Amino acid sequence: MVDEKSRALDRVFHALADPTRREILRRVARQAYTVSELAEPFEMSLAAVSKHIKVLEKAALLQQTVEGRIRRCRLNPAPLRNAAAEIASLEQFWDRQLAALDAFLAQSNAAAGKSGKTTKRSKK
Amino acid sequence: MVDEKSRALDRVFHALADPTRREILRRVARQAYTVSELAEPFEMSLAAVSKHIKVLEKAALLQQTVEGRIRRCRLNPAPLRNAAAEIASLEQFWDRQLAALDAFLAQSNAAAGKSGKTTKRSKK
DNA sequence: ATAATATTCAACCAAATGGTTGATGAAAAA
């Protein structure tokens, strides 16, 4: 399972890359909705929304529980944490690069006997 | 410009939804690379990697600075923060839903004169 | 039993995606 984690991220980021699906996620994050309720605000067919929901399900971002003929849709937040972790990891590498640059500049300035600002940084 | 922010998110999440592009981002997060250097580890043509880079550029996740005939590629972390914020927002709504459920259960249990656990929660 | 409702499925379509190869342009090296 070397790249299964990566393919899961593919699915999650792909699922998030659409405004309709993000809107659906925002709604189910607050409360559970049926497919019809989710579809109602959108100017597209029920089948189209059903497909969007399936994309979200394949990313495991949304879970359906069957209650007779209706499906109740809820958010599953777990994959969001993986996506957030991936993004945080990139930001962290970036921060380290900046830190190294800061250190380099600080040393250069010290060697030149200068004072003053370093690269602007967000405070940890 | 109502939905320009949304379309920017579309581009960022779409850019992140590919393992090659994520790997490119991880590299440029640490240091600057030329297009050829970025392409070298991948089993695909230079033109293909060039296209991936263009996707990252359109998402503003990557910036190129031209130095003669080479392009030096660096991470631009700003769009990552927007993506992270969107994810955090979903998680926040989810947490509030759980909090409301907790409150409901607590009140039910109190009314029934019971004690004991509530829904399991991650500590803030 | 029949009809209405909720949802999915299947077939289709246009557009976008992710890859290829070969030509091109512009800068650097010979």
Added chain:
DNA sequence: TTTTTCATCAACCATTTGGTTGAATATTAT
């Protein structure tokens, strides 16, 4: 100047995506 090198562009191709419509399925209501 000629030749490499770095990178993009253009044309092409197969697959995926995001939508449609109409039929199918299963459950609930009459």
